[in-house]
Amino acid sequence: MTHAAGVYATLNDWIAHEAIPFSLDSRPDFNAAVDTVIDSLGDSVALLGFGEGLHGGEELLVLRNQLFQRLVEAYGYSAIAIESSFPRGPIVNEYVLGHGPASYEAVLDTGLSHGFGKFEANRELVEWMRQYNADPAHQMKLRFYGFDSPTDVITDSPRQTLHVALDYLNSVDEALGQEYQNRIDPLLGQDSAWENPAAALDPTQAIGRSAEATALRIETEELIAELRVR
Template sequence: MPDHPYQTLNDWIAREAIPLSLNSPEIFDAAVDSMTAALGDSVELLGLGEALHGGEEGLILRNRLFERLATAHGYSAIAIESSFPRGCLVDGYVAGRGPASYAAVQDAGFSHGFGRLDANRELVEWMREYNADPAHRIKLRIYGFDTPTEFGSSDSPRRLLQFVLDYLSSVDSAAGAAYRERIEALLGDDADWEDPATVFDPTKSVGQSPAATALRVETEDLIAELHARRPELRVLSGNDRYREAMQYAAAARQLLNYHAALARNPGDRVSRLLGMRDAAMADNLAYMVARERDRGGRVFAFAHNSHLQRGKMEWRFGTDLYEWHPAGAHLDAIFGPRYAVVGSAVGVSDENGIGRPEPGTLEALLTAGPGPVRLIPTHRGERLSGSATATLPTRRGSTKNPGYFPLTPRSLTDFDWLAVLDATGYARGGPPLQQ
């Protein structure tokens, strides 16, 4: 490695890019081994971002990467960008409990329709098979770490609160019944919480109604009870169950706060909502890391680049510009060097409306060398001279997939490594894209 900055991006790429193929297991595994060695043993949470939702090869890359991390590098769990409370259904299936078929969890266990993606089914089935082998002492877990919200709607807090109430009732039936009576009287109809109109019209939201405000107070009281009784409850239920109940309670609090924010109409309303979502995602991942640490394991997280990047997120929607701190920025503050993240990039994807990258863009430079996939360390931009990136143009986006964000010069500081694919198709099982 040079002890001075590379003067050109081409020098950096030629010297440090590790070419590989998704179809060559030995070469792929060796590249992953080199990357994990370079990241060091302190990493407890490794993120892989995807440049777009709906890239088939990006999902295959994720599956292959997790398989290697699990079998050779001590990773015991994968966390994906899907609803936190739904994730326990898929984890039960992976553990050999509950439903007997993937079909029973593909919708109930995932948000955003992600359960219908073939690559997700393949991941889950591989994990279930892995766990069924008695030779594997540490069983793999799968989590959802997203908030129970969609771009077009948000869940009722009922599912989260019922989980906590069921837990409390299991260790103290009288206290559980008392809280349940008060909370269920305030929940109302789920359809009122989940009305899609609330996303764009604050007046449609029930988040600041008298009942919702009272429910927030009851939720705080419930959390205070669990917190004050921690020594007793940990003995009665075990630390893992107690900690899980506390995380569900925290998620319920965050969701109620989100609904309250939906009902307000300040100028920064959308940015605030996006920031609240990402902050909650980071809190969920921190809980998962702590839980896996107790088992001697590590966590691999997979989501869109925009959630896992370290730097501030900027998103232009029409004429509006939204800015917020993504989950990766929170994780960097929480974990420091114990958090590392690999960002993804793609050259061409006809199915996703992504043409050939324009000359001089980062994608064009990165896909010019050996491939069809390559891993390359960014060194957080420290080994690239300022002149090398100062005038770097950004490529055009997608004509079909609004969830595609190109790389920018900031990507070199937002990510520790980049995974660059020459091309990708559209994810098998994904909903049709607009033409």
């Protein structure tokens, strides 16, 4: 990380010279490696991305956890977003803030998509964030987000996302918020209808073309317009 781009003849040469060795078994060793990377980025980086090409492996999740902990404790990072359902993210976020359910088991399926809640490293991440936030000495509270769009074979009911928006509207205009909620809630129906995996291969089983879904789309657009002026 000390040379300009193009100095090395091959990718292997670049890796051989620029790789930063570390061990997850030694926290000081790992922290020193993270510090080297962060120091090379300068002060302008506010959002740091960490990619991985493997789903289902615990090792990279353990690496991610230790990286996030170092970024929080040494550099003031305050949030993490993982490749899990965006609409479900607030459920986990409420848990790490000390609200909502009292145990991780209550959010591992509802708050994380694709079965990711069952990975032990994800449990460790969420529990560490909750413990960090519970310490009154930590005035800056950590936040959890999902950024995956629920538009593949696994879909999510819009209930969670709409209720986040409705909760905000209720907080600034309770009467209007309740009016919208009274119109929207009956149109949501059962979550299972929105989350039916068979609809991915058979459009006739999808709820999207129903009269209720059409009416819900109109109500949602009106809600968005209302929120934009708030």
